[in-house]
Amino acid sequence: FYLQQKGEYAQAELLYEQALTIFEHLLGKEHLSVATSLNNLASLYFEQGKYSQAELLQKRVLAIRKDKLGKEHSQVALSLNNLAETYRFQGEYTQAKQLHERALAIREKVLNQTHPDIAQSLCNLAGLYTTLGNYAQAKTFYQQALQIEEKARGSEHPEVAKTLNSLAELYRLQAKYLQAKPLYERALDINEKILG
Numbered sequence: 001f002y003l004q005q006k007g008e009y010a011q012a013e014l015l016y017e018q019a020l021t022i023f024e025h026l027l028g029k030e031h032l033s034v035a036t037s038l039n040n041l042a043s044l045y046f047e048q049g050k051y052s053q054a055e056l057l058q059k060r061v062l063a064i065r066k067d068k069l070g071k072e073h074s075q076v077a078l079s080l081n082n083l084a085e086t087y088r089f090q091g092e093y094t095q096a097k098q099l100h101e102r103a104l105a106i107r108e109k110v111l112n113q114t115h116p117d118i119a120q121s122l123c124n125l126a127g128l129y130t131t132l133g134n135y136a137q138a139k140t141f142y143q144q145a146l147q148i149e150e151k152a153r154g155s156e157h158p159e160v161a162k163t164l165n166s167l168a169e170l171y172r173l174q175a176k177y178l179q180a181k182p183l184y185e186r187a188l189d190i191n192e193k194i195l196g
Contacts, residue, residue: 003015004043004044004047009044009047009048012044013041017041019040020037020038020041023037030067030068031068032065032069034064035061035065038058038060038064039057039061039079041057042054042057042061046082046085049089051086052090054086055083055086055090058082058083061082062076062080062083072106072109073106073110074106074111074117077102077103077106077117078117080102080103080106081100081103083099084097084099084100084103085124088124088127088128088131093132096128097128100121100124104118104122104125107121113148116148116152116159118148119145119146119148119149119152119163120145122142122148123141123142123145123162123166126138126139126142126166126170127166129141130169130173135173138170139167142163142166146160146163146164146167149163155190156193156194157190158190160190161187161190161191162187164183164184164186164187164190165187168180168181168183168184168187171183
């Protein structure tokens, strides 16, 4: 993960593949640890824009997690979320919407209503609706996510700043500059405090 964060993708890929091979050999191809390794590798591919490779691995992760954990588990919701984002970045919006909605439904059922993962699902749906031009629905989802994040993490958390920035961007796209400006400023203020 450290190498991935540094942008050393080739080395990170090699280590992820080695870990995957070891887990598959020791634990079997359907073990949850294998799913975690596959998910890490899929994340690396996604970050590099290798969406078709990420999609293949994410589908395998989803299948393992459904089989081992059941269809309504938070890890299944995470897999649905990841696969949905891959579809979104490939322009497959209908599939992305269906999977994001399933992930949100699972999270709302199995997690506390102020859990940050619910906010993540809402933000991802908001991003999708922004892409589709459904700004009213996107605004609603961003506002709901912001309320959850502030309650769960506090008003000066990086994820709060990220959501504020996304909501500001939504307003900017609609030429609602007066609404966008204070959100951008608040997000900037949070980020400056975090960075020191």
